[in-house]
Each structure stands twice: as C-alpha cells, then as structure tokens.
Amino acid sequence: MTQNYFTTPNEIFSLGLSPGEFAVYSFLCRCENRRTHQCWPSYSTIGAATRMSVNTVRKHVCALVEKGLVRTEDTTVRTRSGLRRNGNLRYTIQPLEKVLEDRRQADLQTIKEETARWERTKSASP
Numbered sequence: 001m002t003q004n005y006f007t008t009p010n011e012i013f014s015l016g017l018s019p020g021e022f023a024v025y026s027f028l029c030r031c032e033n034r035r036t037h038q039c040w041p042s043y044s045t046i047g048a049a050t051r052m053s054v055n056t057v058r059k060h061v062c063a064l065v066e067k068g069l070v071r072t073e074d075t076t077v078r079t080r081s082g083l084r085r086n087g088n089l090r091y092t093i094q095p096l097e098k099v100l101e102d103r104r105q106a107d108l109q110t111i112k113e114e115t116a117r118w119e120r121t122k123s124a125s126p
C-alpha cells in the first residue's frame with residue numbers, strides 16, 4: 001500500500017479560503033512532519049509546486065497566518081564559512097479544531113458586541 005498522499009479535513013472548506021490560500025495550505029500540509037506538524041519549504045519551493053510567484057506565495061502565507069491556520073517562525077542557517085544567514089520560515093500547521101473554535105469564539109464575541117450596541121441604541125431611542 002502506498003503512503004504517498006495526505007488528507008484534508010472537510011472543515012477546511014468552511015473557512016472561506018481563496019483558491020491560492022487553499023493551494024498553499026495544501027502544499028504545507030503535504031510537506032509537514034506528521035509528528036511535529038512543522039515544515040520549512042522556501043517561498044520558491046511552494047511557488048514552484050503551486051505555480052505561483054514568490055510574492056503571491058508570501059501574500060497567501062500571510063493570509064493563512066492571519067486566519068490562524070499556520071504559525072511561522074524565522075530560522076537561521078550557518079554557512080560553511082560560519083556566517084549566520086536567514087533561513088526559510090518554519091511553518092507550524094495549527095490543529096483545525098483549534099482554528100474553528102477560535103473562529104467560533106470570535107464570532108460569539110462579535111455577536112455580543114453587536115447585541116450590546118443594539119441595546120444601547122434601542123434604550124437611547126424615545
């Protein structure tokens with residue numbers, strides 16, 4: 001049996017990802033270490049796999065971070081001559097259940113704030 005595949009939870013479709021965000025997210029899931037949920041492909045590698053420019057990949061990565069699906073960390077590498085250089089980002093894929101729960105909590109908070117605003121407006125009216 002081959003293990004050259006990965007699954008994507010159905011809930012991912014409820015998050016309103018653009019096709020580009022979905023492609024980048026899927027590629028990161030394909031690359032992730034299943035134990036640590038981390039990977040570190042370069043923007044160029046992601047771009048080659050998804051047929052996107054580096055700038056477009058960067059934009060989609062930022063959107064995924066903003067939506068809570070991915071965390072990024074800077075890394076450094078040491079060259080043969082001993083110099084420290086910036087490395088690729090280290091991506092940590094967040095558990096989808098946590099992302100969905102965070103979204104539900106944010107939606108609930110928005111509803112509470114809108115209800116309070118509506119009640120203040122209602123009580124101020126004659």
